[in-house]
Amino acid sequence: MGLADWISIFMAAIAVATAIVTYAVFRSATDPVVIVYAQPDLQRQSIVNLFIENTGRGAAHSITFRTSRPLPEQAFGIEPPGQMPGVMKSGVVVNGVPFLAPGQRISLTWGQYGGLSKYIGQEPITVETFCYRGRRKGLFAKKLQASSTLDVAMFGASESSEHGFGPNLVKELKALNKTLSSIERALERF
Structure with missing residues (x-):
């Protein structure tokens, strides 16, 4: 093999590496990113909403969630209530979401600061989100993962x-x- 052959092999390797990097950049720019977060409701005093949002630029399919511990449901009370709020047994976090368009979000009335802080305490809840970037499971339907942390302590003095x-x-x-x-x-x- 001569110098020309080695140069050809080197140029082919560079072309393949460039194609791989270009594809990775394209995928990261068009993949869905589904996050879960809590935010005070600015229209209803003392209410905290739970949002599920696709912040990526691609559609998210077959979205499922895994939490570090169960989420509270109907956790109301401005002051911490006497009884512990119940556990979320149904809804989109438990059952999943079939589809979220880019920029689309789902809003849930989650509770009030007192009830949520009593349930969550000092240890925030981690939510792992899994979704597919395509409808069909195949070559281009990669399973994607994101992680979010739910903590209401930051709303104490908001x-x-x-x-x-x-x-x-x-x-x-x-x-x-x-x-x-x-x-x-x-x-x-x-």
């Missing part, structure tokens, strides 16, 4: 109550009170 209906109602009542006071003064003059 200002989610500042965004609900309460503060807006107070502002409107103050404006109404001011208007009524000006009407009352005008009536007194007559």
